[in-house]
Amino acid sequence: MQAHGLEDALGTPRLLTARDAGLLGCRACGRVSAAGTGACARCGARLASRDPTSLQRVWAWWLAGLIAYIPANLYPMLLTSRFGHVRENTIIGGALDLAHHGDYGVAAIVFAASVLIPVGKFLAIAYLALSLKLPTALGRHGRHRLHEVVEFIGRWSMIDVFVVAILSALVQFGFAATINPGIAAATFALSVAFTMLSAQSFDPRLIWDAEERDSR
Amino acid sequence: MAAPDPTGLIACPTCDALYRERRIGADEVARCRRCGTVLAAPQSGAMTRITMLAGAALVLMVAAVSFPFLELSEMGLQQRSSVVDAILAFSDGRTAPLSLALALLIVLLPAARLLALLYTLGPMALGWQPWRHAALAFRWAEKMRPWAMAEVFIVGVAVALVKVAGLATVTLGPAFWAFCLLVLITVRKDSIMCRLTVWKTLSERHAS
Numbered sequence: 462m463q464a465h466g467l468e469d470a471l472g473t474p475r476l477l478t479a480r481d482a483g484l485l486g487c488r489a490c491g492r493v494s495a496a497g498t499g500a501c502a503r504c505g506a507r508l509a510s511r512d513p514t515s516l517q518r519v520w521a522w523w524l525a526g527l528i529a530y531i532p533a534n535l536y537p538m539l540l541t542s543r544f545g546h547v548r549e550n551t552i553i554g555g556a557l558d559l560a561h562h563g564d565y566g567v568a569a570i571v572f573a574a575s576v577l578i579p580v581g582k583f584l585a586i587a588y589l590a591l592s593l594k595l596p597t598a599l600g601r602h603g604r605h606r607l608h609e610v611v612e613f614i615g616r617w618s619m620i621d622v623f624v625v626a627i628l629s630a631l632v633q634f635g636f637a638a639t640i641n642p643g644i645a646a647a648t649f650a651l652s653v654a655f656t657m658l659s660a661q662s663f664d665p666r667l668i669w670d671a672e673e674r675d676s677r
Numbered sequence: 678m679a680a681p682d683p684t685g686l687i688a689c690p691t692c693d694a695l696y697r698e699r700r701i702g703a704d705e706v707a708r709c710r711r712c713g714t715v716l717a718a719p720q721s722g723a724m725t726r727i728t729m730l731a732g733a734a735l736v737l738m739v740a741a742v743s744f745p746f747l748e749l750s751e752m753g754l755q756q757r758s759s760v761v762d763a764i765l766a767f768s769d770g771r772t773a774p775l776s777l778a779l780a781l782l783i784v785l786l787p788a789a790r791l792l793a794l795l796y797t798l799g800p801m802a803l804g805w806q807p808w809r810h811a812a813l814a815f816r817w818a819e820k821m822r823p824w825a826m827a828e829v830f831i832v833g834v835a836v837a838l839v840k841v842a843g844l845a846t847v848t849l850g851p852a853f854w855a856f857c858l859l860v861l862i863t864v865r866k867d868s869i870m871c872r873l874t875v876w877k878t879l880s881e882r883h884a885s
Contacts, residue, residue, distance in 0.1 A: 476711050478694055479686075482695055484686070484695070486688025486689070486693050486695070489690070489816055489819065490816075490872065490873070490876040491687040491689070491716065491873050492688075492876070493683040493686040493687060493688050503876055503879070504812050504816050504876060506816060559839070562843065567836055567839045605712050616826055623826075623829065623834070626764065626833075627758075627766075627837040628840060628841065630766040631841060633756055634751060634754045635754075637751065637752060638751065642766060642775075644772060650778060665691045665692065666692055669692035669711065669712065670693075
């Protein structure tokens with residue numbers, strides 16, 4: 462779609478970036494400031510032409526998320542006791558249970574939210590971070606789209622934690638049936654939060670900088 | 678090369694491409710030519726609509742927290758639970774910190790975000806000057822956006838309902854419907870909000 466109401470800055474034939482022009486663009490509100498400005502005059506956000514610590518923070522949160530994801534899969538997410546008989550369900554066990562009962566649609570949602578999305582996110586963020594230095598098959602538009610998807614979809618992994626919370630609050634019938642949360646719920650929630658922070662730390666402008674470097 | 682004058686320029690937040698700003702009409706969509714990110718999509722009367730939707734959502738949030746959410750009955754036993762009970766489900770033992778996180782994600786951050794939006798956009802909808810620290814409030818409202826997970830929670834509720842459906846009879850309480858409505862309103866509100874327009878209006882009103 463055409464950009465209505467916006468013209469290329471300075472009438473140059475090719476697109477100019479704020480950095481090329483020696484200016485600073487604000488990522489929160491779009492306002493452009495002179496180089497050396499510390500905080501955006503309009504919205505007060507901290508300005509940086511390119512955040513030099515972006516990749517460090519991406520990898521730090523990524524690793525923290527991966528570490529928290531391991532116990533999230535090994536320990537039980539849900540403790541179900543019926544008539545004194547206690548069953549422990551891990552994340553994958555819970556999804557399999559649903560499938561056994563014939564609830565394939567819901568099983569698919571749980572599986573996607575707790576396994577496919579987190580694992581896909583780890584791979585996607587690592588790929589994006591590595592692609593800045595290494596040659597990649599996916600173009601800039603593809604990687605830009607990938608980053609958008611990762612940022613959008615990350616929070617939906619929290620579904621399983623909410624499911625555990627609601628089940629534990631609802632099913633409290635003493636001896637007859639009780640559901641309690643397992644420790645994996647906490648580590649899984651941490652893992653989701655860490656990977657969200659990792660994706661947010663990634664500065665998408667770095668993807669497009671690589672393009673300029675290549676085409677020169 | 679000396680840096681050009683930055684006034685009247687905007688930079689794409691995603692790829693840093695520089696544009697000279699022109700008036701963008703209502704219901705137009707301005708996209709970055711390089712990466713396709715929507716830079717501005719102002720809608721007529723958006724400020725008033727967002728303010729009213731945020732106000733409605735806030736009232737619904739109060740209802741969603743205070744009324745019973747779901748009711749479960751099995752073999753003559755009844756268990757009624759509110760959103761607060763769901764949050765407190767983790768409060769025993771090692772998972773206690775998760776209760777706090779849940780309270781933040783489901784109730785506190787969505788509510789704080791609504792309040793911040795009302796604080797920023799309310800005066801603008803009425804044509805007043807922005808209140809003190811309106812820029813700060815709006816910047817935080819945008820920062821909180823990914824962490825306000827009311828809509829994720831409602832999908833979680835749906836999954837949980839399927840899981841207990843075989844175990845017992847579930848009755849949906851008034852808070853459940855309030856929460857569903859709240860989610861719909863929040864999604865609608867976010868879809869009509871144009872960040873760039875809000876920032877521009879904020880700074881214009883402030884200068885006048």
